[in-house]
Amino acid sequence: MALRCVAALSLLAVAAGRFQGFRRGNVLHDPPQGAESEELWFTQRLDHFNGADSRVWKQRYFTNDAFYQPGGPVFLMIGGEGPANPAWMKEGTWLTYAKEVGALCFLLEHRFYGKSHPTTDLSTSSLRFLSSRQALADLAHFRTVMADSLGLSNRKWVAFGGSYPGSLAAWFRLKFPHLVHAAVATSAPLLATVNFPEYLEVVWRSLASESADCPVLVKQASDALAERLKDPKTFENITKDFKLCSPLQIQSESDSAYFLETLAGNFMDVVQYNEDNRGFEGVQGTNVTIKVLCGVMGNTSMGDPYSRYVAVARLMMDTFSMKCLDSSFNNYVRDMTNTSWDGPAAEGGRQWVYQTCSEFGFYQSTDSPNQPFTGFPLGYQVKQCARFYNISAEEVAEAVAQTNEYYGGYNIRSSRIVFPNGSVDPWHALGITQDITAELPAVFIKGTAHCANMYPARSQDLPQLSEARDHLLLLLQQWLKR
Template identity: 80%
Template sequence: MEKLLMGSGSLNNMSNKGYGSLLLSLLLLSVVTEAQALFHKGFSKFQRQKAALSPGGLSSELWFTQKLDHFNGADSRQWKQRYFVNDVFYKPGGPVFLMIGGEGPANPAWMKQGTWLTYAQKLGALCLMLEHRFYGKSHPTLDLSIDNLRYLSSRQALADLAHFRTVIGESRGLSNERWVAFGGSYPGSLAAWFRLKYPHLVSASVATSAPVHGTVNFPEYLEVVWRSLASVNTNCPVLVKKASDTLAERLKDPKTYDNITRDFNLCTKLQIQTEMDSAYFLETLAGNFMDVVQYNEDNRAFEGVVGTNITIGVLCGVMADTSLGDPYSRYGAVARLMMDTLSMKCLNASFSNNARDMTNTSWDGPAAGGGRQWVYQTCSEFGFYQSSDSPNQPFTGFPLHYQVKQCADFYNISAEQVAAAVDETNEYYGGYNIRSSRIVFPNGSIDPWHALGITQDITDQLPAVFIKGTAHCANMYPARGQDLPQLSLARDHIFLLLQQWLKQ
């Protein structure tokens, strides 16, 4: 069964699927705003619409008292953290499932749909979801100043989870029940680390699409994008590279700026005054492809995500359409398709506007939905910068130093401090060498984030489920009739592991 789930591990060997629907929830996040341009960086939840919950076992938002600083006994400051409860499937003696919030508002839609609820129904589990500090409505501080952001970290978030689990366990009589942590993407990492650091509080974890290894430079992301595009049409990434190279060359000549402004439907006339301006523009356009690849053919529509119908096949179809002109012109057509799908009037590709938004420290600021917070976490803990430095990827013009300079510009964190912070993160959690038990690591072969995850079994107690042909967090979404057989098998395999582990 393991071989059926995992495939060969080589994206080049993936069978071509009939990619026909428009896409994406990703698309969705494509490049349209500064915030949306962060989705492919692991920031993929803050812009989603909320789903209303019906009564009868599904809670409205609830609030839990947390310490601001779990690691300073002399600091008694507290704040309120948002959480949700679904006890529809709970049977006395059943396990407790804890869905971990991440780099955006906790979405109540997960309390009504998702694979974890299928597991909960079968196992009689109580389901809880805890929003991450500094995201959504969980505001520990008065603003997002640099001084306050120092209380935003994965370690503080894990301590939030531990305290929540302890107090809720005691107050609801669940202290002796088995708790299982669930999460996808960054919350997947937290799920794994929660089991690693607090094994007496959580019995097992499902760490989906979890990047457990921190790295400052993450060029492998775009290398996977190349292979994923090529899995649909071998010429697709070649055409994308030609288009990106052409655009980068034209950006050197101010005489082309009027045409580029029209070609990509920019909100204001293109102005390239520094390397940061051109890098931001080129990265923004690359984000169309990065986002679509990351969430290719997922089932995020249930979350209220706009434009969940654009796939790799759709984008590669546009890039292959000679009637649209040369590859550069087709690249512009992709950008316009994204904007049309998202009902965006124009593309804001100004780095100065982005810097203004990202340095706004108000909770009402344009980047307070999660952008300012998540980029801070990348600068202070993880890195994850998807640079164009590798020759084996299709894009041009956004090197690592452009990415890291934003840490200094936005948070006064130097390149040396970023590198030291990432090293410390790997030292603390173990990176690829994580050592624990009863953690399963599902990953999709198309998802670029799998390059920083666990894709091969470490031990029989730390198994990997590498799902051929699927994208980011695919196994977490509600099942559909058009799901790949290996995706359905992966969900079943994870359930069997949970059954086994809950008996240990």
């Protein structure tokens, strides 16, 4: 939560539902006001792997032919675990590349997200048609039909994606090499894993890169809050401190874990998207950076670390115009078990958590001592799979093992796939950060966060980010000559 370019959502987006996996803010967000691009619809099979099932549905896509030169390549941007944003048909580094090479551009929304509704609801029986394998089959069928109908069969197709869609881009090239010539797999986690405490370990290191004391102070604050949650006498003050929507109630370990995870999510989100250029998508909060949060945590005039933690939470609520914070785990369960397309978690929360339970894991737990938070262990997160979808912990583990068996994890064997990652981004811990072969290169960009190379260039970009974008263009130009 785009894969989001998105385990738990912080209070920044709690009202929209929480994602277990990629943190909030997919590379393909809701469109900002003024972003206009015609919605187009493509007929897909509901189940690509059952020839006896003839049911079909309409998948949303967008196109941009402004840069296309006859004989040029075709760029296919892959949608992820949220609504596809037509703003990406107007801005973004991939369009800079398209202009250079004369490419025709498509953006295909992922099944079950945005307006691409294959089923009448989000019940668990419906969600069985939601998987990366079905999504790849969607891509393959889209590519085949569009190539035939538009006379593009002899053109070279290049897949683009960031975060989970970055993984899909790599896997599309891996599984359908006859259909896609090359892939740019940005910030792509290639290894599925049930427990992913390394995410929070990178959060520690990224905070420490600003100030060595910062993650230590965050740890002290998180520990202090966890201790207070053990004493009901503190609940009234905690309710006031964090402007909770209703009086704090801790009746189970899940209640406590949910609250602690929500507040930790402020730091997790800011680290993941630190100093990026998402503003062009209409995203709020891009002015809140690691530097800002560590500045608050290091401000001794605000009191002890707990008080500064409160100040961070209030800063984030103000940033997103939130009057109060819903810290109720029961409300979260209510939202996540609502199976209607009009439900509060239907934008992607219920769907993405299902994918983590049925394919990927990616649970960002506090099970490592080398991270700054307290109180949301793996067990708390995996239990949600059973509660929401009747998927047991054993089934989660088996599903993750099957995913790695099917795609190969880190041991990917293919060609013409490049893997850009940022050192600040916690997801690089599951990505490719060193060249596998000359045909499977990594581009590791120091000082940048999640999907940074995909956003439009700007004057304040780090030199190494600009160099990385240039390097990616050169790679594409070389590969398209083959």
